[in-house]
Amino acid sequence: MPFREINSKMVEASVAPGQRMFSQRGAMLAYTGDVTFTPNTAGGQGGVMAMLGRRVAGEAAPLMTVEGSGRVLFGHGGHHVQVIRLSGETLYVEADRLLAFDGTLEQGTMFMGSQGGVMGMVRGQVTGQGLFTTTLKGHGAVAVMAHGGVIELPIAPGRPVHVDPQAYVAHHGDVRNKLSTALGWRDMVGRGSGEAFQLELSGSGAVYVQASEEKL
Numbered sequence: 001m002p003f004r005e006i007n008s009k010m011v012e013a014s015v016a017p018g019q020r021m022f023s024q025r026g027a028m029l030a031y032t033g034d035v036t037f038t039p040n041t042a043g044g045q046g047g048v049m050a051m052l053g054r055r056v057a058g059e060a061a062p063l064m065t066v067e068g069s070g071r072v073l074f075g076h077g078g079h080h081v082q083v084i085r086l087s088g089e090t091l092y093v094e095a096d097r098l099l100a101f102d103g104t105l106e107q108g109t110m111f112m113g114s115q116g117g118v119m120g121m122v123r124g125q126v127t128g129q130g131l132f133t134t135t136l137k138g139h140g141a142v143a144v145m146a147h148g149g150v151i152e153l154p155i156a157p158g159r160p161v162h163v164d165p166q167a168y169v170a171h172h173g174d175v176r177n178k179l180s181t182a183l184g185w186r187d188m189v190g191r192g193s194g195e196a197f198q199l200e201l202s203g204s205g206a207v208y209v210q211a212s213e214e215k216l
Contacts (some may be wrong), residue, residue: 003074005081005083008149009079010073010075011074011081011143012072012074015033015035015070015071017068020066020067021066021101022065022066022100023037023072024099025064027064027075027076027099028066028073029073030073031072033070035068035069035070036067040065074100075099076145077145080145080149084144085140085141086136086141086172087139088137089137090135091137091171092135093136093142094133094170097144097145097169098142098145099145101142102141104140106138109133146169146211148211149210152206152208153207155204156204160202161202162199162201163198163199164197164198165197170208171208173203174203174205175202175204175207176203177199178199178200178202179198180200
């Protein structure tokens with residue numbers, strides 16, 4: 001179910017019988033054909049645990065299941081929309097940045113502390129980002145939202161990328177994340193990003209970074 005980028009803030013998706021996709025509530029701008037939108041309280045393909053992860057991360061609204069036959073325009077809040085196409089790999093993305101994605105993708109939830117240890121937990125507490133990150137795995141497309149545009153930065157062995165945690169949108173590949181700080185603990189009080197915290201991503205893959213630190 002491919003996405004067609006209409007402009008930087010809007011994408012169009014084709015919906016076919018026997019297929020389905022998921023979208024954030026309120027993301028539908030317009031549609032043609034016989035298309036239905038149903039609240040998905042089961043949390044997509046990830047079931048209860050995926051739903052729990054989004055609840056803890058602060059996503060109050062359920063996803064919408066989109067089915068039928070037609071074309072749908074998606075966008076939300078005037079945010080920049082970036083389409084990411086997966087070919088079997090896993091995409092890690094903040095739950096509140098998801099606009100819409102193929103129903104063929106397997107959905108799950110990863111606790112950021114599982115990779116970042118204690119610092120991964122600090123990331124959630126101090127920077128305002130969620131402790132849980134949604135995972136989408138398989139072959140399909142994902143439309144994510146960001147502020148001010150998105151750039152894809154490659155991550156190569158021996159060449160890690162350091163990102164402001166609040167500028168982080170998503171990443172994929174064989175990548176490990178670790179939160180580090182350039183300041184002492186006393187200096188960090190009242191500082192949530194920028195020079196205080198850096199999210200280090202190492203391994204092989206890519207990370208998507210937005211042009212603004214503003215949280216959705």
